[in-house]
Amino acid sequence: MKNALEQQIRKIAQAAKKASYALALVSTDEKNAVLKKMAQALLSQASFLMTENQKDLLEAKRQKYPASLVERLLLNEKRIKAMADSLQETAQLKDPVGEILETNHRPNGLVIQKVRVPIGVVGIIYESRPNVTSDCIGLCLKAGDAVILKGGKEAVYSNKAILKVLREVLKDSKIPADAIQLIASVDRTAVNILLKQKETVDLIVPRGGESLIEFVAKHSLIPVVKHYKGVCHTYVSEHADLNMAHHISFNAKVQRPGVCNAMETLLVHRDAAPRFLPVMVDEYKKAGVEIRGCPITRRMVKKGIKAAKEADWYTEYLDLILAVKVVDSLQEAIDHINTYGSHHSDAIVTDDQKEAELFCKSVDSACVYTNASTRFTDGYEFGLGAEVGISTDKIHVRGPMGLEGLTTYKYIVTGTGQVRQ
Amino acid sequence: MKNALEQQIRKIAQAAKKASYALALVSTDEKNAVLKKMAQALLSQASFLMTENQKDLLEAKRQKYPASLVERLLLNEKRIKAMADSLQETAQLKDPVGEILETNHRPNGLVIQKVRVPIGVVGIIYESRPNVTSDCIGLCLKAGDAVILKGGKEAVYSNKAILKVLREVLKDSKIPADAIQLIASVDRTAVNILLKQKETVDLIVPRGGESLIEFVAKHSLIPVVKHYKGVCHTYVSEHADLNMAHHISFNAKVQRPGVCNAMETLLVHRDAAPRFLPVMVDEYKKAGVEIRGCPITRRMVKKGIKAAKEADWYTEYLDLILAVKVVDSLQEAIDHINTYGSHHSDAIVTDDQKEAELFCKSVDSACVYTNASTRFTDGYEFGLGAEVGISTDKIHVRGPMGLEGLTTYKYIVTGTGQVRQ
Numbered sequence: 001m002k003n004a005l006e007q008q009i010r011k012i013a014q015a016a017k018k019a020s021y022a023l024a025l026v027s028t029d030e031k032n033a034v035l036k037k038m039a040q041a042l043l044s045q046a047s048f049l050m051t052e053n054q055k056d057l058l059e060a061k062r063q064k065y066p067a068s069l070v071e072r073l074l075l076n077e078k079r080i081k082a083m084a085d086s087l088q089e090t091a092q093l094k095d096p097v098g099e100i101l102e103t104n105h106r107p108n109g110l111v112i113q114k115v116r117v118p119i120g121v122v123g124i125i126y127e128s129r130p131n132v133t134s135d136c137i138g139l140c141l142k143a144g145d146a147v148i149l150k151g152g153k154e155a156v157y158s159n160k161a162i163l164k165v166l167r168e169v170l171k172d173s174k175i176p177a178d179a180i181q182l183i184a185s186v187d188r189t190a191v192n193i194l195l196k197q198k199e200t201v202d203l204i205v206p207r208g209g210e211s212l213i214e215f216v217a218k219h220s221l222i223p224v225v226k227h228y229k230g231v232c233h234t235y236v237s238e239h240a241d242l243n244m245a246h247h248i249s250f251n252a253k254v255q256r257p258g259v260c261n262a263m264e265t266l267l268v269h270r271d272a273a274p275r276f277l278p279v280m281v282d283e284y285k286k287a288g289v290e291i292r293g294c295p296i297t298r299r300m301v302k303k304g305i306k307a308a309k310e311a312d313w314y315t316e317y318l319d320l321i322l323a324v325k326v327v328d329s330l331q332e333a334i335d336h337i338n339t340y341g342s343h344h345s346d347a348i349v350t351d352d353q354k355e356a357e358l359f360c361k362s363v364d365s366a367c368v369y370t371n372a373s374t375r376f377t378d379g380y381e382f383g384l385g386a387e388v389g390i391s392t393d394k395i396h397v398r399g400p401m402g403l404e405g406l407t408t409y410k411y412i413v414t415g416t417g418q419v420r421q
Numbered sequence: 422m423k424n425a426l427e428q429q430i431r432k433i434a435q436a437a438k439k440a441s442y443a444l445a446l447v448s449t450d451e452k453n454a455v456l457k458k459m460a461q462a463l464l465s466q467a468s469f470l471m472t473e474n475q476k477d478l479l480e481a482k483r484q485k486y487p488a489s490l491v492e493r494l495l496l497n498e499k500r501i502k503a504m505a506d507s508l509q510e511t512a513q514l515k516d517p518v519g520e521i522l523e524t525n526h527r528p529n530g531l532v533i534q535k536v537r538v539p540i541g542v543v544g545i546i547y548e549s550r551p552n553v554t555s556d557c558i559g560l561c562l563k564a565g566d567a568v569i570l571k572g573g574k575e576a577v578y579s580n581k582a583i584l585k586v587l588r589e590v591l592k593d594s595k596i597p598a599d600a601i602q603l604i605a606s607v608d609r610t611a612v613n614i615l616l617k618q619k620e621t622v623d624l625i626v627p628r629g630g631e632s633l634i635e636f637v638a639k640h641s642l643i644p645v646v647k648h649y650k651g652v653c654h655t656y657v658s659e660h661a662d663l664n665m666a667h668h669i670s671f672n673a674k675v676q677r678p679g680v681c682n683a684m685e686t687l688l689v690h691r692d693a694a695p696r697f698l699p700v701m702v703d704e705y706k707k708a709g710v711e712i713r714g715c716p717i718t719r720r721m722v723k724k725g726i727k728a729a730k731e732a733d734w735y736t737e738y739l740d741l742i743l744a745v746k747v748v749d750s751l752q753e754a755i756d757h758i759n760t761y762g763s764h765h766s767d768a769i770v771t772d773d774q775k776e777a778e779l780f781c782k783s784v785d786s787a788c789v790y791t792n793a794s795t796r797f798t799d800g801y802e803f804g805l806g807a808e809v810g811i812s813t814d815k816i817h818v819r820g821p822m823g824l825e826g827l828t829t830y831k832y833i834v835t836g837t838g839q840v841r842q
Binding site: 021024025104106110112119120198202203217218221223224225241244247248250251252255256338356358360361362364365366367368369370371372373375376377381382383393394395396398399408409410411412413414415416417418419420 | 442445446525527531533538540541619623624638639642644645646662665668669671672673676677759777779781782783785786787788789790791792793794796797798802803804814815816817819820829830831832833834835836837838839840841
């Protein structure tokens, strides 16, 4: 059984690799035309998609999955419209492939060009909404990459249906249908097998909970770009405009607490704390936020604050819970963020520009903010268009991973017979 | 014992991480001054370095290592001078840190800058000449990275001595001495322990034989940029200037056969083969090159050609041996290279520009050449300066890995109180 699955996944990966070579030669216009047809196909096949989605929903109810998961699984006309719109938008984005990044005329007459090219085959492992399936297909095709999707078992009927509709579109195009692949097996070993296909798969992108990410990083023989948790901080300096600090701190925690760019820990300079914290905590409490504070915070605010434990500083709550710490200096804030944070998004509120610069240089995160909410870390907000996720890795791509993150480069060298002396 | 080693390496990595934060704030002038002092220190401590190097040489002779290895280990005044020169040259290179890669003014007033920054801590695992030790230290410091070196056991005295001299220089500088670290243990498990320090080490660069690279890729929990073998090709089209093809093919194989950018397989279009191959093979034989040919090559050249086996097409000889194959078409050449090659450097010789373009687009290698020798794949030849190695990976850095490959970027976002709607 494991052998059969291994053979099947190896065949899928080989077919994707072969398709990737053809896809790399397809023009921008052809790619865009395909994306637009895919958008139309999702709309015209909406009832088929919803019928298949019902099978996942029924199974989810039978398995007594939490209501929030069932809600995320649901495909209705509005959501299918949103998936189609996303493909249309991807068609509008600038094609990154072929961009000449550098041209270097060497003294010996060689012309060396650094040119943006597709990566090849990208494997995406995720556990979530069916719209991720079509979003990732759109972005990968636009970047010229073949894609192998391994979605969650709870969405298997929906994902199969989406693939069926989109592959049908490819049959009448210059892009081989094998450029988009789904591993539909619900066997957990399927992920492990995919992670070994280093001859054919060029990059693995895992999106999901901590245990999935760690499993992938541990077992992959293929380079991985991780989309890990967001333990984001806001630091309110003693030089902050406290009214601004109030708005930013509130927004970063409360506006949408369940996402990775929401704040999890608020750091406050001890000279700002007496003026800032009592009012701020009051506001949080009105919004239903549970506060877990350091000893000074608890002394300062007096009532209704739980004691933060060491583990709280590491925790991504994804909920209306906030850890609060009073610090003695900018350096203590920086050290705290670099020690306990997840290198995702962190902000300082200050009117002192030198302080802001030192914070931005010293905090070792993908996105560092001065006087703005961490909630802006997002492909659309950054002007990159749709994103595959937010990378917390340092190499290849950092922060929002859009089309450029799905490409690499090659050197194209043109000579007139040069040989090495 | 293993526990003690584990603790020791963890401490080394933590110290490097701490030092990396300080190093990231050091100015270009200060870094360059340190590099120049390091160069002077190598020269003034040359006799100490040679004395320590003698211990490695003695041990190598006692262990009856091959003469070529002993030769590579040797440090003499000329080689120490070359190491010092390399540090001086690195001081002259443009500092990549701080470069603003993009600036994006968003409609909401946010200013989003993508800025080049150091990676943090880089671990380099290598088996080779002692000069690699000082070269890598120079490049990493210039890029603002702390570095942990794990050299081969055959060079342990030499490497320790180099570290001692260079750390001494750091003691009088703004760069903490802990920014350069050596794991001197000759225990093989030391590599395995280093590969698990994902909290502190940001990137692993292995340089060495196939088995080392595979071991690292399999066991690392840290992102790896691989510097793998070079199975490089030259394809002589039927549209080639055969005189040029002759010079390029000869140079790519014979000028320095022991390096990764030397050609290992020659592909020839069947219409060019009768005019090209017999003369070319004759020339190779005069230079002492052993030819392993496909059936058509053997029929065409008649005598003194061994039959190439399937394994030959995959082999990096690093020697005066060449595999030769006659192909029916450009596409067959491309397919052969993508199937058997190592995605390093491959060349076409042709006067047909459309053919050259299709070759360069379709061949999935870090460096693709038209009408030039593959031997040019090199940091200096590409105008990048010194290099850590040649990456055969597709993500983060591809081809020669110079200073830029030792950096990443972060987004620095400046606002005036913006919150997410």
